[in-house]
Amino acid sequence: MRTDRARPGHAVLALLAVVLLGYAPAALTAPAAEQPKRGGVIRIGLPTDPGGIDPHILTTGQDHRVVAWEIFEQLFTTDAGTKIIPMLAEGYTLSRDRRVYTFRLRQGITFHNGKEMTSEDVLASLHRWVAVGGRMGNLVKLVADTRTPESWLRAADRYTVQVTLTKPSVALLQGLSTIRQGAYIVPKEIIDKYGTRRITEWGDNIGTGPFRLVSWTKDQSIRLARYEGYKPRSDAPVGYGGARVPYVDVIEFLVIPDPAVRAAELEVGKIHILSQGPVSALKRLQQNPNLVFVKGAPSxxxxxxxxxxxxxxxxxxxxxxxxxxxxxxxxxxxxxxxxxxxxxxxxxxxxxxxxxxxxxxxxxxxxxxxxxxxxxxxxxxxxxxxxxxxxxxxxxxxxxxxxxxxxxxxxxxxxxxxxxxxxxxxxxxxxxxxxxxxxxxxxxxxxxxxxxxxxxxxxxxxxxxxxxxxxxxxxxxxxxxxxxxxxxxxxxxxxxxxxxxxxxxxxxxxxxxxxFEVRFASRVLRNFKNTPEIFLWNVWLRQ
Amino acid sequence: MRTFLIRRLASMLGVLAVVAIATFLIIFLAPGDPAVLMLGDQADQESVARLHREMGLDRPLLVRLVLWFAQLVRGDLGRSIYHGEPVLRMVLSRVEPSLLVALLGTGLAVVLGVPLGVLAATRRAAVTDRLIMAGSVLGLSVPSFWMALNLILLFSVYLRWTPVSGYVPVAQDPWETLRALILPCVSVGITQAAWLARVTRSAMLEVLLQEYVRTARSKGLRERVVLTRHALRNVLLPVVTVTGIVMITLFSSAVIIEVIFGLPGIGRLVTDSVLRRDYPVIQGSILFVAVCFAFINLLVDLAYVYLDPRVHYA
Missing domain, CATH: 3.10.105.10 (Dipeptide-binding Protein; Domain 3)
Structure with a gap:
């Protein structure tokens, strides 16, 4: 077995890419020295109601991801340059033949229902993720015998999971960190209830993320609240990884179908983030001193x-x-x-x-x-x-x-x-x-x-x-x-x-x-990053 | 009257059955697949087939039709494919904003349109008439979405008097409900008022030429009495018919206004569901609108009896 947690080659490449390409997500809306503050409500305008946010199944678009992303987490995530870094996992080791991955889970992580996350939840989640298909899950099927959970997954102990592939492949780690149809970890009892069917009761969308789902009025609004039991990682924030700290009390997603109206809601201060805004409003919004054009990566x-x-x-x-x-x-x-x-x-x-x-x-x-x-x-x-x-x-x-x-x-x-x-x-x-x-x-x-x-x-x-x-x-x-x-x-x-x-x-x-989409953020938001995916942990409100 | 009511209700059932079958067939003949819409460009045959099984779309059309009717008889409209919620609950939750837009919008249209129509008729060919008719042509020609966006710009963005969009249920805060509905109702009410003004004017002109109006005038009655007691009551029949149509149109098809103002109404539910190919919701909501349509028509017919003693239903 050799430890392969932080491949130095990857880190150098990431750094090189950032330096050469001049891309690093910057905090768009805060001076570096500002003290974070807790409290407040962030509102975001969504063009459509995502319908459901089953993390293993739906991929239709940003409306689904931007909500699910605050609630569910994966064993791994990525830094700004898409390098894979640990999230719910402490790290992993890889066998000499590069087929057996051993993941050590972080301890003391609880789901939004208060239950501690253990190997059995991870096993159930990984198997469901592959069983429901999807591009990423199907790729894993090519490199692992996924007919039953036992044929490729094993819980070595309460906090250690072993995954056996039939041949070396990057598909597993990639799937464990990718945002779309990624291998998000949900409680085993939810998987026992739904199997490979979509999660349809909104209250069953339970994850380990910094925010939990508290209400969903279809085609109107989705409300998330800070998860008080959330334990951030101890390492510094980088890209989507590192410490995720939920500062605001509530995130509210408002369904506002008309792009011109979403832009108007941003201008009057009702919402703080406009995504997929109208091109016709670009110039007007750019001239507004209270707003900042969030041009992260192309959509x-x-x-x-x-x-x-x-x-x-x-x-x-x-x-x-x-x-x-x-x-x-x-x-x-x-x-x-x-x-x-x-x-x-x-x-x-x-x-x-x-x-x-x-x-x-x-x-x-x-x-x-x-x-x-x-x-x-x-x-x-x-x-x-x-x-x-x-x-x-x-x-x-x-x-x-x-x-x-x-x-x-x-x-x-x-x-x-x-x-x-x-x-x-x-x-x-x-x-x-x-x-x-x-x-x-x-x-x-x-x-x-x-x-x-x-x-x-x-x-x-x-x-x-x-x-x-x-x-x-x-x-x-x-x-x-x-x-x-x-x-x-x-x-x-x-x-x-x-x-x-x-x-x-x-x-x-x-x-x-x-x-690039017409995406703007209010300057009331502090420490908001221009990453391709919107995330709201580590973001606070000017008070 | 009772026989009439029984006959009308029985014929309504027939109409609804036809609507139900027609909706079912039209929807399933239209191309499109809710599973692929959900999965996006990462769709693969296996996931699509799994979702089809989950949604019951792998069964033959006839089987699905029979199952749906069996559900309907039990008062169950099925579950939304997209949201996973019972259709009846979704439809009922959309009634309040649609009903309020319909009632307030129609109310505004009547309050503005009928008096202006009467005024124009009594001042026929004078400046007032021309101004009112020009105004009504303008009101009919300006698209309600354009008016809505401009009203938002003026009253919500610049003056900050009303909210830009969104809806607050009456039970939560009636004042906020009203504030949220002002602009949508004005946007739809103006257009409908313009239409009502024209209908009222032409009906009034016709009535004013009737002999009983001449008789009333020759009796020495004051012009106001002639207009309100003799003419207006006869004008009400076509006006009530049009008002019924206005109300049901606003209730079921104020889609653009609902989209612009973010109102969770029936019209938006239908169009969103069509775009998502959410078959149970399309069927359920169209059936619901058909029921409402039939009832409003019935109410209009009953109103005739009250307004015009000459009308009898044997």
Missing amino acids: WYDHIYFNLRNGVFAEPRDRAMKLRQAVLAAINVREVAQVSYGDPALYRLDPGYMWKETLWWTDACKEFYNQASPAKAKKLLQEAGYRGEKIRFRTSGDRAELLVFTEAVTRQLKEIGMNVEIAAMDYGSYTKAWFAPTGWELSALQATFRDDPILLPFWASSDIFARPTREQMPHLYEQETRLITEDDLDKRRTILAEMQCTFYKEALHIRLADA
Whole structure:
């Protein structure tokens, strides 16, 4: 057994990334020397009610995470540069063959129902997390025998958990720390009650986090209160990790569907944080001395899927590749982004499939990004012998941001002579169409911020958007398997750069610009950080 | 009268059954999948299938229809797929804000629209008439969402007199309820008042040309008595009909106003549920609105008897 708690290599890389990329979440709203104060209510405007916050299941978006994130915790979390650091775990050891992880739990941690967290809760939580599926859980299934809890999990004692994999993989640690569909720890009795069904009674959302859920009026408000039994870690706060101290008494999430009205509520001081605000209010809010523009990391990037299983972009292989390359060559990303977001403060051009704010960022094969070369595109079309076959471009009509970039890209493709036809559907119908293997050639979507490349939704093993079969493109599956099973950070970074280059060279996907949401915070909030995910521990109110 | 009531109630049941079946079929013929909507771009076949089983969506359409009707007979509207709560509880919790917007909005429309309509009719072709009619065209043309946003900007953001959005139940603080409802009711009331003013004016003009009005005037009655006793009562029939429509429209379809002001009303429940493909809530709330619609129509019909002695229901 060797101790592998704080890999020095990781720390150096994290530091390097921060220094080189100039990104570190800063406290936006407080002088460094200010004394924290307890008390008060923080209010946040949400566009929609998240419905439920079962931490193992739902992923629909920020509205779900921003609430769940204050209530539930994981064994691990990440620092600002997405390096994995312990949270509910003290640390871990890894066996020599890199298959057996032994996690030591922090002692004296209680759930919001007062019960102490022990190995049995962790075992039940980890098994449910994998059993309910989801991208992360499914990756763990590839590297562990998860048929029963006993086949991969063991409680060595009350505070020690052992996890056995069938082969070395980074998927486990990544899953234990990732925010979306991560392995959050909930009491065993809740899992006994629900099994793999969604937690539907709001009172059953019990975690170990700094705030507990006290009321939920559907489609109106969600109220959290400081958990008085919370024991912060003793190490200094860093990124999402270290000591989490709940200073405010109450966090209230108010459902305010209209973005202009959410902005108005921020201006009159009813809410303290505005997320997903209207672009039209950007300038006005920027001029307000009581507010600060929270530009942490991009919330998403716009991207376009090719149908790689059927149609002109799939078969015959050589011609299909030339056609895809023509599309990639034609697109002027800056123009599309300007049309979509209007203000350069809200977008950023970047070739990296992983965001600049992560340890993973690479600009490998950047020459294929934003080529904006209609001449090259036309030549490629000619070489492919394109005869004006219809390209059906699927998008959603009721998500304005998707429709706008679809239209901008369509215009550029029409200019090089492609016969593109937009098929706009309501978002509900569109999500159903994600699983359709035929009937479309291009599909528009947004990839939201992820902390590990295996979570990107467009790799070959993804179930949506007609990814190529193993027979069609075996090399993609081989690369992806290596990315999942390799557990050395440097090697994984190299594999990601390789995959990114394959995607660019073979034009398997179109990445457009990063988009920053219109997120503002009131200066009444102190020590509020500009991290990609909003969190409210360690934040206090000016009094 | 009793026979009439029994017949009307029986026909209402028939209408509701048709509404129930039509809603069920239309919803299930529409594409879209609540499971994928919940899971987002990390959806995989296995999780989707598991959620389908949990929601009962893996059963054949006919089986689901029969099960739903069996539930309905027991007075159970099912559970929301999205929120996990009983549909009836969700619908009932949305009645208060919708009902108050409908009542106060309609009240404002009647108080403003009817007198202005009468005034315009009595000053036909004069400056007052033209001003009122121009105002009503403007009131009808200005979209209520635009008016709502401007009212918020003026009264909530600049003057800070009213809250921007949100709702406080009457039981909690009636004064705050009223404050929260002022702007929404004005936003919808103005448009409806403009419509009522036009309806009242044209009905009044027609009545004023009737012989009994001429007779009343020739008897030497004062103009006010002619208008209120003889003309207005006859104008009320079309006005009551329109008021009924206004009320049910505001109750069930003031979606945009509910979204802008963050009011948890019926209209928002229906549209949110459609976007989420929350089938049980869509079915339940549409059925509920249909029941309300039928009852308000019945009340309007009964009001005819009271307002016009010539109307009889055998």
